[in-house]
Amino acid sequence: MQLENGMVLGRGYYGVREHNTAKVVARCEGCYRPIFKGEEAFDFEDVTMHDDIECIASYMRRNGSRYIAE
């Protein structure tokens, strides 16, 4: 019984530790979350984002001009 509890706790701690020690290499200008080493990133001019359409679209919509074409 004690061993079972220990295993459950161990998994929980492992997950937290693994997340906290991943090296942050940049910050995404789309979602503002850190970009960890090993993640796919995307550079546009001097801006770094996750290589994720949601991040890229967020950045473009925030920094571009949206209008109804005439």
Ligand SMILES: [Zn+2]
């Ligand atoms: Zn992002």
